Amino acid sequence: MDKNTEHILSKLPDEMQRRIKKLPEYVKDNFEEIRIKAGFDTLIISGGNEISLRDASEVYPHTLDEILNRLLDYSYYAYEDELSKGYITIEGGHRVGICGRVTLKDGRVHIIKDISSLNIRRSRQIIGSSDKIMPAVLDKDIGRIYSTLIISPPKCGKTTLLRDIARNLSLNGFRVGICDERSEIAGCFEGRSSYDLGSRTDILDGCPKAEGMIMLIRAMSPDVVITDEIGKPEDADAVKSALYAGVKTITSIHGNSYEEVERSAIGELVREHIFETLIFMSAFPSTGTVEKILRLSDAAGE
Template sequence: MRTIWNKLMRMLAPSIQKLLLEIPISQISTIEEIRMRKGQPLMLYAVDRSYFVTEDGWLTNVGGKCKVVQEADILTTFDLLTGASVYAKQDQIKQGFLTIEGGHRVGIAGTTVLKQGEITHIKEISGLNIRVARQVMGVADKVMVHIKQEERILNTLILSPPGYGKTTLLRDIARQLGDGSRGIKVGIVDERSEIAACVNGIPSFQVGVQTDVLDRCPKCEGLKMMVRTLSPNVVITDEIGGADDLQALREVLSSGVSVITTAHAGSLAELKRRPMMQAILKEHIFDCFIVLHKDRNGYQILMDGVE
């Protein structure tokens, strides 16, 4: 974890980097988000609490002599995150995020610029939220028995609110399937470059020796391409729910390929209230639902949508 943290620090403004490099490894391992808001204290968010960062690099729950994020800190960090080439990253920026080396995702706050009703870019950047990506080997151990039944891989949907570890779980499912000895070919459509976090086409995370990745490929097009050209047994992608997702899922399933994916929802009941998801659920595409919780049980398994 220290190596991952140190590499991430190189992408932050020196004044921020200096403070965060002082944090003990025991605390680093719990950090999920680094929050920079212009004119506000630098903050870190862990699994179950938040911290201010003092000017000496200490973490505290009390606002006092804390590091206040300056405009220069945000501009310098943004320059480092984009590799000084905002234009090259514009497709991501206009969606409000950046995915950087290591699979870390950076949310962007600022003023949106619209042209004919569509966002073209974000200016006057006022805040950055860096979500720290990490690989947790074995995190999928307990759910694999539900996903794999004899020779069949069940069509599976993983549910949780943001920040509960859906992508981390999805990554380990891909690794375990792709490293299996039964010749299971895995295809990952990694639209936001978070699951495999490819750099120069090579995954930064272990996602299985029998796994192929379409990196930064639009989800719907990628699902169709994967099935047509790479003959996977199972395709894995993140965050379904768009208007075109249903047709892409139909095409995958009609080819006899299994699907494992995720959606934002705290429960199956919440998911059913979303118009886009109602159409997908109505066709009974998924056999297994995994609902993630932040408690000692960790998750809930629903087969065919039944507790």
């Protein structure tokens, strides 16, 4: 069991830790989520399977409060902004989703109280996960980066792939700007990334994508901007602004097909060939599977 996993487990109640440590090594090594809900069995999601700890009688509302306090290092107010979004990012880049009673302030979500469930999503870096697809992203012979869109259903490994693409581009001498609105790509904790993203990578953490991409271009003069999960009209405008500034974009969108993306709010970006490469991912036969890679002219039937 690696240090990252041990750090997560250290925040859990002793009995819950004991039950998890008794699980087979392959389950512990590959777990993706720990889902904890008052009055129900804790569920471990690993390798696409669901493993129950059969501990419903031991999980109370105060159990969730204590786990959250440990995850926050008892610094509740330091995480107030993140808590208003329904999740926090902890050391190691792991994200913790939170459900409970929402308190509003000036008509907006202020904080979540009376915690009813937690979802600890493990984050990890897989060095080399982008190696096989890099020729579709970077032509080393001419030093050209291709603007790339990763198309994937949820939980198929697109963020892990983006993370390693950033590392690879940095290693190849390119200036990389990451706009990490949800703190998922870089997993920043107290301003520093939890991962090796390369010495030429600059990170704008917690900033809305449309604004952050322009900020990075103006402030850091990157060769490429990387972000995650675009889908709004203003995101499309930011990608076009990057193109006009001579900056490539590598990003992702939830979807299953070219046609589905074409009908989305960023459809014009594929119709106008602003993205040059499309990478389609799935979770079959395993998370992180690249199903196909297309140049946009091929996807459009040209």
